[in-house]
Amino acid sequence: MRGTVNTAASAEEAESLGSRVSLWVYRVVALIAGMALFFPPANPGRISEKINAAASLFTTGISRDTITNSMGRILRSQWIQDSDITLLMISCIVVMLGVIACAAGACMSLGNRKMRRTGLLLPLCGAPVMGVGLFLIHRAYQNMLTHGEEVGKLDTIKVMIPGGFWVFCVFAGLLLLTAAIAFFTTEPEKNRAARMEMDEKYKLFLMMLPVILLSFIFAYLPIWGWRYAFFDYKPGGVIGPENYVGLKWFGSLFNDPATVSDLIRVLRNTLIMSGLGIATSWLPIAFAVLLAEVRSTRFQRTVQTLTTIPNFISWVLVYAIAICIFSTDGFVNSFLTNVMHQSGANTNYLQIADHTWLKMLLWGTWKGVGWSAIVYIAGIAGIDQQLYEAARVDGANRFRCIWHITIPGLMPTYMVMLLMSIAGILSNGMEQYLVFENAMNKDVIEVLDLYVYHIGIGQNQIPLSTVVGISKSLIGVTLLFGANGISKAIRGESII
Amino acid sequence: MSKKTKEPAMHIKRTAGDWVFDTAIVILFVLFTIICVFPFYYLLINTISDNDLVTSGKINFFPMLKDAAGNGVFGVQINNYIALQNVQDLGSSVIVTVARTVIGTALMVITSAWAGYLVTKQKMWKRSFWYRFLVITMYFNAGLVPWYMNMLMMGLTDNFLAYVIPGMVAPYNIILVKTYIESIPVSLEESAVIDGASTLTVWRKIIVPLSIPILATISIFGAVGNWNSFQDSLLLMNNRPDLYTLQHRLYIYLNSSSNLGAMMSQGGTISEQAAASMLNQRVIQYTVSMVSIIPILLVYPFMQRYFVKGIMLGAVKG
Known part of the structure; x- marks a missing residue:
């Protein structure tokens, strides 16, 4: 930012430190307030516990149905008046408009001096508007309180001031303060002819900002959920100092006998299945090399097309196909009965736990090998033909050509794939194992991802499953960087 | 998909060993392709055959309907x-x-x-x-x-x-x-x-x-x-x-x-x-x-x- 020579940036350099600090505080607060519009826990409009907890300020402002969906009787009996709900919605819209003005001002404050001065006028109006909206929300709260007292139903309608109300009060105050400081320390543009302009780099950034925010909300914000690992949290409960347990759940990974034996079993399954996958990771290469040896291009193309189909169906459908082939009335049994004339062939192969690991490997191979081979097929097409010609002149047969030219040519790609699968050794996904799981094979099929799903979502053990998930994430990242380091050291190229 | 031709190799005579190898890989690929495709085909014929025949495991390679005597004959239904x-x-x-x-x-x-x-x-x-x-x-x-x-x-x-x-x-x-x-x-x-x-x-x-x-x-x-x-x-x-x-x-x-x-x-x-x-x-x-x-x-x-x-x-x- 410092090294740039254009006028907008240098104008900013000229401002005092206090002005710049308050500008940045203002921008950050405006950004957070903007996001908080869509953030249900920070909804200042949830002035009764009966208002849907999943509604954000934005939803409260626009959707009457959403906020009232669990207060049918309360509204019918007029314990909460319709007019108060309307007042609440209007005041939420007012708050929202104030926040939007502040956010727009924050965007404009990235422009040149003229644009910044104009932009800073927006929060100077917007923050007071937020204040008015919040006051109206408080009014709606008081109305509900008095009306509830009159009808004697305060216990049912549970009127309250939500935490989000105070959060937004703080936002409004901070925005007003910082914007005012920034506004009055920014000298007005003396050149009357100056126009509002923004440096290209900030324009581009602002255009990118929505994407960045979405990514932040859905990929980074979940890390905030790691805090559950440090509390005795039960679904629907709260977390606070009273149930803070420190590292108890991390300890239970090593101390609690039941958890330890579960983990050992689950890790065994995970490592064996990933290990089998890595041990057979050369199969796509073999597939590609052999396919390239077939002379007919049309045959090659047909095989390639048909063998990639299974990659595009979901694991649920793979399971449907498994039922179709291997269940009691499936293909294998009817083939044995009708064609081989074997009597009493009615085994349900899916219910047999023997060789589960191997079966899962075979299903994975069936689904994936044709698809994984595509990279290598293209790799073979990219190998210089002169190498083969030269080798043949020197008297090499086709096996030697494969061994000394094709395979070495595919090795770099293979190394990348191998390192990635080593880095992902703990993540085999849960869908495949979930659909194939049954009472017979659940001890041998439960991998780490499925285990987390079972204890977290199935048994509601949020803290324990979070701890397992954290450990898995951290190990995964470590392995990835390890693999990347190895790759850099050996090939001089990074894989991520 | 590779479009390369193996022109330079064409004039080299294929030995008996080459012939066996080529046939073997073609058979291998045909088999694997069948394994990939047949389940879809089998699922399909199960949905267009007579349902009694399906549940009693009579369907193998072709869609079948019942004739008057209750035996399976080749046929299709979309009910x-x-x-x-x-x-x-x-x-x-x-x-x-x-x-x-x-x-x-x-x-x-x-x-x-x-x-x-x-x-x-x-x-x-x-x-x-x-x-x-x-x-x-x-x-x-x-x-x-x-x-x-x-x-x-x-x-x-x-x-x-x-x-x-x-x-x-x-x-x-x-x-x-x-x-x-x-x-x-x-x-x-x-x-x-x-x-x-x-x-x-x-x-x-x-x-x-x-x-x-x-x-x-x-x-x-x-x-x-x-x-x-x-x-x-x-x-x-x-x-x-x-x-x-x-x-x-x-x-x-x-x-x-x-x-x-x-x-x-x-x-x-x-x-x-x-x-x-x-x-x-x-x-x-x-x-x-x-x-x-x-x-x-x-x-x-x-x-x-x-x-x-x-x-x-x-x-x-x-």
Whole structure:
């Protein structure tokens, strides 16, 4: 930012430190307030516990149905008046408009001096508007309180001031303060002819900002959920100092006998299945090399097309196909009965736990090998033909050509794939194992991802499953960087 | 697909060993191809055969109907597909799945095209930082339960938006688009900028039309992913069975021990007795599976080159 020579940036350099600090505080607060519009826990409009907890300020402002969906009787009996709900919605819209003005001002404050001065006028109006909206929300709260007292139903309608109300009060105050400081320390543009302009780099950034925010909300914000690992949290409960347990759940990974034996079993399954996958990771290469040896291009193309189909169906459908082939009335049994004339062939192969690991490997191979081979097929097409010609002149047969030219040519790609699968050794996904799981094979099929799903979502053990998930994430990242380091050291190229 | 010819090798005489080897690999590939394709064919003939023959395991290689004496003869019927309209909850899941496939894919493609273009702009403030910020999410995730708690906190459980909003930013697709756009000559863009076109105009009028091949590729991948989606429905839609996706619905059908025939809504075009005999659980499972495979099989032949292009671009990136 410092090294740039254009006028907008240098104008900013000229401002005092206090002005710049308050500008940045203002921008950050405006950004957070903007996001908080869509953030249900920070909804200042949830002035009764009966208002849907999943509604954000934005939803409260626009959707009457959403906020009232669990207060049918309360509204019918007029314990909460319709007019108060309307007042609440209007005041939420007012708050929202104030926040939007502040956010727009924050965007404009990235422009040149003229644009910044104009932009800073927006929060100077917007923050007071937020204040008015919040006051109206408080009014709606008081109305509900008095009306509830009159009808004697305060216990049912549970009127309250939500935490989000105070959060937004703080936002409004901070925005007003910082914007005012920034506004009055920014000298007005003396050149009357100056126009509002923004440096290209900030324009581009602002255009990118929505994407960045979405990514932040859905990929980074979940890390905030790691805090559950440090509390005795039960679904629907709260977390606070009273149930803070420190590292108890991390300890239970090593101390609690039941958890330890579960983990050992689950890790065994995970490592064996990933290990089998890595041990057979050369199969796509073999597939590609052999396919390239077939002379007919049309045959090659047909095989390639048909063998990639299974990659595009979901694991649920793979399971449907498994039922179709291997269940009691499936293909294998009817083939044995009708064609081989074997009597009493009615085994349900899916219910047999023997060789589960191997079966899962075979299903994975069936689904994936044709698809994984595509990279290598293209790799073979990219190998210089002169190498083969030269080798043949020197008297090499086709096996030697494969061994000394094709395979070495595919090795770099293979190394990348191998390192990635080593880095992902703990993540085999849960869908495949979930659909194939049954009472017979659940001890041998439960991998780490499925285990987390079972204890977290199935048994509601949020803290324990979070701890397992954290450990898995951290190990995964470590392995990835390890693999990347190895790759850099050996090939001089990074894989991520 | 490799189009290379082996002209130089042609004049070399094939030895007996070569002949055996060539035959062996052809047989090997024919076998493996059959293993890949036959299950789909078998599923299909099970849905178009007589249902009694299916459940008594009489179908092997051809669709069969019963003749007057009750023996199986070659024949086809499509009553099962017609009867699907009476299967409870199937209609809503098809609508939900189609909706999320169309909306979710469109949003994802627009976002990827937009972000993929912007990250090629060297001028952007902290460009490489933001690019890494997006890309690193491919290699790291907070874990299933924190993710679930986050969706809960955002009010995205039991909510259709949960199907389309979180999938909008797809880092891998952004990389693919970025790589592709970088191969477009900069001069095209520069001349438009000199003519006074804004970033949005350049994106809309020049970048998007020129990136159609890569956008087609990612939309196919996105559409297949959305069509096959199962996990988000399983995790997030606990109280809204009407929002289950087709795969989730099928998963429930496949696991239901009760007779699905009993789940048929009353009435309809067929008599109850006929319904009871025709619509046993197994056949409904097969027919619903077939219905959810058919769209993929239909688009697949046309889209295969895009699939291949997609994975190749990914491989180039490494």
